[in-house]
Amino acid sequence: MKRVIRIGVFETNSSSTHSLTIMMLDDYKRWQKSKTLYLHLDSGKLYSKKEAIAALKTEIHDQESIDWNDSEAGTAVDNELYYADFLTAEEYNCKEFHGEYYSGTFVTRNGDKVIAFGCS
Numbered sequence: 001m002k003r004v005i006r007i008g009v010f011e012t013n014s015s016s017t018h019s020l021t022i023m024m025l026d027d028y029k030r031w032q033k034s035k036t037l038y039l040h041l042d043s044g045k046l047y048s049k050k051e052a053i054a055a056l057k058t059e060i061h062d063q064e065s066i067d068w069n070d071s072e073a074g075t076a077v078d079n080e081l082y083y084a085d086f087l088t089a090e091e092y093n094c095k096e097f098h099g100e101y102y103s104g105t106f107v108t109r110n111g112d113k114v115i116a117f118g119c120s
Helices: 025-033 049-057 076-083 089-096
Strands: 019-024 037-040 046-048 101-107 113-119
Touching (some): 025 037, 037 049, 049 076
């Protein structure tokens, strides 16, 4: 068997899903306390609902099928946000943690407090 090592790439031969998110500890705490902040899993950035919708609009081609002004919970907008991986802390816990949850905090060389979390 030939072994190939690629720098900067995490690979596994496991059939399970792995998730790793790294963010500033203060942002993580704000996100955990809030019901209106969304973490975008692809970018690791936090968005207000309005900002998340604006970002989502740039990704969706069939915008006519969505009532963007509907503010009720469980609407098409909420569903689109969820499936585009804009998640509240509560949604993240439900969506991602089907495996073993892990987290750890550390301080960078510059003194920034950071948390790494996810599931395997």
